[in-house]
Amino acid sequence: MRIVLFIPLIFVLLSCQNQDKKTSIVHRMPSGIVQDTTNIAKDTLAMIYDSIAFSGKLGWVxxxxEFDAVFGPTIDSSISVFDDPPCNGGAFGEPNVPTDSLDHWKKNCLYLYQNESKFEQRFDSVAVENFRFSGTSFIRYKGHILNKETTVDDFAKLFPHVPIDLSDMDVYQEGTLQVLNIPTGMPLDDGHIKIFFKNGHLYMMHYWSPC
Known part of the structure; x- marks a missing residue:
């Protein structure tokens, strides 16, 4: 998949080559030991989807x-979602567009690019597709601020029971980044959150679900 800018969900289109190539592994448990997670709080086994606050204020949708108030009313650029359709209809699902309303939908279903991040707008609703930790961009997660200064080790400390297995991924227009797939903690969720690192620091994130 490629980033033009997440994403279905929420989502970036990324090149999926070399996803199995492991480049850096930090294990919380010695190799070969199976960890009993019965009595471990689930929020240390996953990055809880609903606990992520973009710019410390907003959820995923x-x-x-609210977008204008937090990210600014003047966007860097935008294109119609119909010019680059996301898989499975993106964050809001496949639209049921009446033929005589197509032009109206094209004007109100947009990808918004702001501060190097990508959002999907459908009329008055906006969803995070790909969030870049550039400039002053940050998320708040359970009282912790995560930004471009956050290292792999900093991130790992928040999830002491999650193996931090980083793999190389060739990302369109980005080159080779290190990626971590971490569960969302949501029941019956086949997706996960992709966390990207560059030069050992937090770089971008998005929610991924299978098409």
Missing amino acids: FSKS
Whole structure:
């Protein structure tokens, strides 16, 4: 898949080559030991989807007015979702567009690019597709601020029971990044959150679900 900018969900289109090539592994448990997770809190086994606050204020989906208030009303650029359709309809699912309303939908279903991040807008709703930790961009997770200064070790400390297995991934227009797939903690969820690192620091993230 490639980034033009997440994402279905939420999602970046990325090149999926070399996903199995492991380049850096930090294990919380010695190799060969199976960990009993029965009495371990689930929020240390996953990155809880609903506990992520973009810019410390917003979840994954919010209103356009909230987007304007937090990220700014003037976007860097935008294109119609219909010019680059996401898999499975993207964050909001496949649209049921009446033929006589197509032009109206094209004007109100957009990819918004702001501060190197990508969002998907459908009328008054906006979803995070690909979030880049550039400039002052950050997320708040359970009281912790994660930004471009966050290292792999910093991130690992928040998830002491999750093996931090980083793999190389060739990402469109980005080159080779290190990626970690971490569960969302949501029941019956086949997706996961992809966390990307560059030069040992947090670089971008998005939610991924199978097409």
